[in-house]
Amino acid sequence: MLTEERVAAHPEPAPRASVDGQAPARGRAALVFPLLGLLLVVVFVLGIAVGSVPIPVVDVVKVLTGHEPHGVYHAIVFDIRLPRSITGVLVGAALGVAGLQLQTLFRNPLADPFVLGVSAGASLGVALVVLAGASSEATFLAGLGGLGDVGIAGAGTLGAAAVMVAVLFAARRVRSTITILVVGLMVSYLVASLVTVLIASADGPRIQQFLAWEAGSFRAITWSQLHVLVPVLLVGLLAAAAGVKQLNALLLGERYAATMGVDVRRTRFVTIGTAALLAGVATAFCGPIGFLGIAIPHLARAALGSSDHRLLVPASMLLGGTVALAADIIAQLPGADFVLPLNAVTALLGAPIVIWVVLSSRNAGTLGA
Amino acid sequence: MTAALAARDLVVGYRRGRRARTVVLDGVSLTLAPGQFACLIGPNGSGKSTLLRTCSGLQPPLHGELLLAGKDLRRLTRLDVARRVAAVLTDRHDTGRLTGRDLVGLGRYPYTGWFGRLEGDDDRVVAGALEAVAATHLAHRVVAELSDGERQRVMIARALAQQPSLLILDEPAAFLDVTARVELVALLRELTREHGLAVVLATHDLELALRSADTVWVLDAEHRLATGLPEDIAAGGALGRAFPTGSWAFDPVEWRFVFCGTVRGVATVAGDSLHATLARRILEREGFVVNPPDVGPGVQLAIEVLEPPHAAPTVIARHAGGVETHRALQPLADLARRVAADARPGETPR
Structure with missing residues (x-):
């Protein structure tokens, strides 16, 4: 047994080595975090x-x-x-962190919050209200549609929650994490096809309203909606921050994590639940905003040169908020009359990052999921 | 002294659904004292990994008793188990930008607080673990860029950082070359002797296992377990049961597999110099019985090897076709193959 005597046999932990060991990572973090904070403030004011x-x-x-x-x-x-x-900062942070969680959990650098299918679920909820509300105006859904943006967000949340419950149910039952990934993707396709059917059978103005939601935007949010959005997302972000120790252990794979005392099933359940909550609510309120969830974690890893989630989680929050706001600013650049779809801007920023990730994945370690 | 691992009438296997269960091993009884090095050998599918998973606490036993450092596994929490048993697996994952020190620090998982911060003692344990496997110089290297051998050392240091009383390694040598494999076993022996750790190594390298283990656990295809001193195991029939082959048998004296299939002929080799021994191996491979106790008239090949101190060896081969003299072993191998092909296969058992 490696007892205290054994440790005491090497009392000097080579002072130079230990200082060197901390210095590069911590020194860089001490530089990067104030910079990220400053950047966020600047973008916030600019926004x-x-x-x-x-x-x-x-x-x-x-x-x-x-x-x-x-x-x-x-x-x-x-x-x-x-x-x-405020919406932009929180939604950006939520999508960034959810992406990071899922990339680590699924050990896949191309995972993003949408793989769980919750965003597709939100889409279906919104599509039901906006597109199908026409046929029967007396129904509950039509009533929600009549509530305007609040109804859309509510329907999106319901849709996302339904899919989240289904995926969590699967997560409890199956042995392999990869199975959950497949289930989530298939649910996404399934739900997306239903949305397509709804679009095909809807009339012009309603389709336009749905497409406007799908283009993504932080603009339609009011203070009354923020009363719901802010607490929910903050709870999700805190839950994500509380899971850093488990995520770090998962870097070695589920089997190693289990030998170190991680309750793998519980961790999987909590991580998926948190990511689904963050992504589902963000999507319900702001539309399916692409590329933030996949690109932000890679930016965070590159900025910090680390795979330690104690650094990556806060960095993903700061970077996510910053990039989301920056994308929103760019979306408004054309002028007063015309605003670019937010999704187009995030894709414009995010796609090159994803390509860079894929191209550099041949070098060992750069993927770092 | 409390055994690091003790199993009594353990039933190992999988639960399938509520009632159904698949029993892999039944009635397993084992003990491993601190400072002991055990090697677990057996063919694929004999249940090695299942047994090790159960001993690591990853899979609950179906029945029976399993004590880790004297405590019943069922009364231990996950973290308690992780403080008693650490494992090194074949799994290789992309560890991103983790350095050696980061990775070994993950081994502190059962001891650290909510956010996994390493404090005071943790740093000393991590440094000690790296030193125990002679990997202090790897602390600041990115693990993904290490060689397989270096990586395995760091993974073992991570296991040591859990401060276990038992270390379990499941085929850790799968990716290693011969040198790294021998070094790994030497390291494991050192850990048992220097640090009083109990170590279980599952391996396919039969000879290395027999030469280095304090105790050998052999599983055969029928899921029977035999345990004992390597010498006793070699002398008994356990290895033959575990590794049955048609034409090769494990030689309990030489600790290697020797040919025992269809006999192609009888040969003699004079001398016991290096090249004489090597010539003997060649002939055995080709199906000759070499130097049997009573050499009758039926000798197809008579070899004499002259090995002068400062010159190349000379191989003199006498056979039905005449006498050949060679300065290398390759022509002897060719000749042996020709003679074996001409000879009528006999049924004489070795």
């Missing part, structure tokens, strides 16, 4: 400044710090821009 009515950055800061309580910009900032930016 409030841009829009159909551009606001000078100085005035944004004044309004946000309460120096101009009755200024002309006050209403725009507090009623429209601030909810939008």
